[in-house]
Amino acid sequence: MxxxxxxxxxxxxxxxxxxxxxxxxxxxxxxxxxxxxxxxxxxxxxxxxxxxxxxxxxxxxxxxxxxxxxxxxxxIPGLHELTVKESKTVPNDLxxxxxxxxxxxxxxxxxxxxxxxxxxxxxxxxxxxxxxSGQILMNPLLLAMGWQLYEISADIHGNGRNIIALSKSKIYPGDKLKSCVVQGIYVLSKFKE
Structure with missing residues (x-):
């Protein structure tokens, strides 16, 4: 998107x-x-x-x-599902x-x-x-609001991919999350229980 x-x-x-x-x-x-x-x-x-x-x-x-x-x-709606294999936080460009x-x-x-x-x-x-540059979602104010930038290895529809993602909650291997791609950045959210 x-x-x-x-x-x-x-x-x-x-x-x-x-x-x-x-x-x-x-x-x-x-x-x-x-x-x-x-x-x-x-x-x-x-x-x-x-x-x-x-x-x-x-x-x-x-x-x-x-x-x-x-x-x-x-x-932002989660349109797709993904499963996290590995994740690490990425410092934001200040x-x-x-x-x-x-x-x-x-x-x-x-x-x-x-x-x-x-x-x-x-x-x-x-x-x-x-x-x-497609970096409109990348700003440090997100950190103050509780969002974090991640580099993730994920399984998306049976395909392994390495992605950059934003999430308001901590991301752990094995998490199943909803995602929406905005200018090449995945915005992640947890499934509501």
């Missing part, structure tokens, strides 16, 4: 929700940081943002995308994911149009590379 463009954009942006939170916090004015923490809702004031349109929009888009991302992963975070700490000013639009082009370029 090939992930369509719009869901792929959503999956990609959802993986950058932590970055949107960092940029949102960096956009809070110094005056707001100087105020004491409010413990009563009656006396609370919203923080003043330097660039509310950009920081709130990016934060909201990434939050909605993250919720969609979680919904999609938890509802380098593509880390670049935008480094950029955010190198003085990305959401108020500077050149830097902001340059950052948007950078994210678009990262998305294009990720999408074209």
């Amino acid at each position: 090939q992930v369509k463009l719009i869901p792929s954009v959503s999956l990609f942006l959802g993986s950058y929700f932590p970055l949107s939170a960092i940029l949102f916090l960096q956009d809070i004015s110094e005056k707001s940081w100087a105020k004491s923490v409010c413990w009563s809702f009656k006396k609370c004031e919203f923080p003043i943002l330097s660039n509310p349109g950009r920081s709130l929009t990016f934060f909201a888009i990434c939050l909605v995308s993250l919720l969609f991302f979680i919904l999609v992963l938890n509802r 380098i593509n994911y880390v670049f935008p975070y480094v950029v955010s700490f190198m003085g990305l000013d959401l108020g500077g149009s050149g830097k902001f639009y340059g950052f948007i082009v950078f994210l678009a370029w990262m998305f294009l590379i990720t999408y074209r």
Whole structure:
């Protein structure tokens, strides 16, 4: 199954929700940081943002995308059955994911149009590379959500195959699992009892 463009954009942006939170916090004015923490809702004031349109929009888009991302992963149907012969966890590639975070700490000013639009082009370029390489499901946010990447030797319809798979539960030799292939990556789920 090939992930369509719009869901792929959503999956990609959802993986950058932590970055949107960092940029949102960096956009809070110094005056707001100087105020004491409010413990009563009656006396609370919203923080003043330097660039509310950009920081709130990016934060909201990434939050909605993250919720969609979680919904999609938890509802991917298991269309086929496989039996695990051997499995080992595979470390996730972090380098593509880390670049935008480094950029955010190198003085990305959401108020500077050149830097902001340059950052948007950078994210678009990262998305294009990720999408074209078929790695849209590969991001470290999956680890935080409890998913793990595996290299598995499995029996699929009587044929032995070596596959790359994502699973939310631990995989052991002898497990019988449901699977769905998304851009060459098997998304695994256990049979419901």
